[in-house]
Amino acid sequence: MSEASPAKAYALHLGVIALLFALSFVLPDYHHGLLARIMVLAVFAMGYNMLFGYVGLLSLGHAMFFAAGLYGAGLAVIHLGWNVPLAFLAGIACGALLALVIGLLALRTTGVAFMIVTMMFAQVFYLVILYFAAWTGGDQGLVVPQPARVLSFGATSLDLTNPTVRYMSALALFSIVLLITLAIVRSRYGRVLVAVRENEERTKMLGYDTFSNKLIAVVVSGTICAASGAAYALLFGYVGSSFASVQYSILPLLWVLLGGAATTLGGLIGTVFMYYVIDIASGYTSAYLLIVGIALILLVLFFPKGILGTIRQRWLGWLP
Amino acid sequence: MMPLLTTKNLARNFGGLRAVDGVDFQLMPGEIRAVIGPNGAGKTTFVSLISGRIQPSSGMIVFDGADITSQPAYLRVRQGIAYTFQITSVFANLSAYDNVALPVQRTLTDGRSKGAVRTGVMAALERTGLADRAHMPAGQLSYGHQRLLEVAMGLALKPRLLILDEPTQGLADSEIDNFIELVREIAKSATLLLIEHNMPVVMQLADRITVFNAGRILAEGTPEQIRANTQVQEAYLGTAP
Numbered sequence: 001m002s003e004a005s006p007a008k009a010y011a012l013h014l015g016v017i018a019l020l021f022a023l024s025f026v027l028p029d030y031h032h033g034l035l036a037r038i039m040v041l042a043v044f045a046m047g048y049n050m051l052f053g054y055v056g057l058l059s060l061g062h063a064m065f066f067a068a069g070l071y072g073a074g075l076a077v078i079h080l081g082w083n084v085p086l087a088f089l090a091g092i093a094c095g096a097l098l099a100l101v102i103g104l105l106a107l108r109t110t111g112v113a114f115m116i117v118t119m120m121f122a123q124v125f126y127l128v129i130l131y132f133a134a135w136t137g138g139d140q141g142l143v144v145p146q147p148a149r150v151l152s153f154g155a156t157s158l159d160l161t162n163p164t165v166r167y168m169s170a171l172a173l174f175s176i177v178l179l180i181t182l183a184i185v186r187s188r189y190g191r192v193l194v195a196v197r198e199n200e201e202r203t204k205m206l207g208y209d210t211f212s213n214k215l216i217a218v219v220v221s222g223t224i225c226a227a228s229g230a231a232y233a234l235l236f237g238y239v240g241s242s243f244a245s246v247q248y249s250i251l252p253l254l255w256v257l258l259g260g261a262a263t264t265l266g267g268l269i270g271t272v273f274m275y276y277v278i279d280i281a282s283g284y285t286s287a288y289l290l291i292v293g294i295a296l297i298l299l300v301l302f303f304p305k306g307i308l309g310t311i312r313q314r315w316l317g318w319l320p
Numbered sequence: 321m322m323p324l325l326t327t328k329n330l331a332r333n334f335g336g337l338r339a340v341d342g343v344d345f346q347l348m349p350g351e352i353r354a355v356i357g358p359n360g361a362g363k364t365t366f367v368s369l370i371s372g373r374i375q376p377s378s379g380m381i382v383f384d385g386a387d388i389t390s391q392p393a394y395l396r397v398r399q400g401i402a403y404t405f406q407i408t409s410v411f412a413n414l415s416a417y418d419n420v421a422l423p424v425q426r427t428l429t430d431g432r433s434k435g436a437v438r439t440g441v442m443a444a445l446e447r448t449g450l451a452d453r454a455h456m457p458a459g460q461l462s463y464g465h466q467r468l469l470e471v472a473m474g475l476a477l478k479p480r481l482l483i484l485d486e487p488t489q490g491l492a493d494s495e496i497d498n499f500i501e502l503v504r505e506i507a508k509s510a511t512l513l514l515i516e517h518n519m520p521v522v523m524q525l526a527d528r529i530t531v532f533n534a535g536r537i538l539a540e541g542t543p544e545q546i547r548a549n550t551q552v553q554e555a556y557l558g559t560a561p
Contacts, residue, residue, distance in 0.1 A: 188437070199409060
């Protein structure tokens with residue numbers, strides 16, 4: 001996995017980033033805005049994939065990490081008046097800390113128990129947000145005021161509500177996370193993660209402390225998801241409890257399964273696919289979820305390992 | 321000379337079954353020791369206790385002078401106790417190269433030594449004759465080659481004590497000859513503890529033999545002594561009427 005064709009893999013990833021950059025100049029307004037959102041959510045998917053795809057741990061509670069970033073950043077702006085970079089870091093820190101605590105507790109379990117435990121913690125997190133409605137806005141959520149969403153460097157300032165700035169910020173975050181993911185996956189640590197997924201007992205008998213390795217993976221995954229949430233709050237200006245609901249724990253799982261678990265670009269492909277199927281289908285009928293359902297079934301039948309996963313299996317074995 | 325491995329009154333119960341029952345055992349550095357015994361005698365349980373895959377009910381394990389009884393398996397591996405599985409459990413979806421890279425990279429402390437991983441992996445694969453299959457998924461290797469890959473992974477840990485659990489099981493006769501050569505080669509740099517059913521292999525390889533029966537050590541000695549031991553013959557063939 002890691003020694004073969006590094007140049008090809010990096011070229012492909014840089015090519016995807018360049019393509020997304022170029023699209024900014026040709027896309028009509030609507031798709032431009034949608035793609036910015038998709039890129040931020042693809043970061044969420046990549047964070048999820050880190051744990052699900054590479055370590056094989058299926059969490060049903062990743063909404064809490066996304067929401068930790070979302071609220072961490074949003075509340076820091078709204079209540080503490082922090083500037084954008086600080087708020088972004090606050091969101092990431094909240095997610096990392098939460099992931100560390102959840103990881104320490106949830107990793108005592110595996111398999112179905114792990115799914116249930118993570119889901120329960122996420123439910124607790126969701127209810128806590130509703131309970132402290134005075135600060136969090138409860139189920140109404142909060143709007144991050146537009147004047148606060150400005151990135152200043154000395155004299156120059158970038159208005160994050162401007163579509164181009166927003167798109168480029170989303171692209172920057174996406175690119176950084178994509179390249180970090182690629183580097184992790186291709187590293188020795190990535191090899192250990194895959195080994196844990198394939199056979200944890202055997203990995204222990206090769207001298208690896210699998211608990212620590214899994215804990216690091218949970219923290220990395222949670223931190224990436226929190227970065228996505230923090231960026232979402234700052235770029236789109238809304239902080240709401242629906243992002244902490246169970247639906248937002250299932251969505252990244254769906255995106256990753258569609259795009260291809262344990263593929264670096266699967267998160268992006270899955271998110272784009274899902275958004276556009278919904279977008280196109282809802283243009284024709286109000287029963288668009290039916291069409292989405294059929295599309296999902298077809299995909300499972302013909303691309304059981306997700307779009308990229310199946311492409312890798314059949315044609316391009318070198319895909320990371 | 322100080323023994324490399326000592327167990328004192330080591331025991332493990334599974335419910336009411338005393339799988340390993342008060343075993344005092346010593347292994348000298350550089351030895352090739354075979355552990356034999358009828359099915360269910362407690363051999364695999366015994367080596368699992370040593371490798372740390374299961375915890376003892378009572379007793380003590382000392383490795384190289386240090387009490388390792390309560391250490392988790394991965395720390396024992398880092399101290400030099402490597403275990404190759406009875407049931408082949410290579411990482412089937414990873415290439416042979418990656419299978420061996422996992423133990424190799426763990427023994428390297430220098431994170432920048434990319435070349436060192438490759439060198440270490442290829443050395444272990446060449447020693448086991450798998451170099452030309454480095455990039456095949458391990459699951460697609462023949463059974464015999466998977467057994468060899470297990471050994472390569474064990475070797476790559478640079479163990480001081482290598483535990484081989486029924487390494488020749490399922491190998492063809494022609495493969496067994498090569499295997500014996502390989503074990504002799506490994507024994508130059510490591511102490512070997514070998515569970516084996518194939519008596520010709522045991523007789524050719526072992527310096528000493530320990531015979532297990534019903535969770536206890538029945539006899540211990542050189543191959544000649546064991547061959548001549550009437551108790552051992554009874555354990556294997558049943559008591560004479």
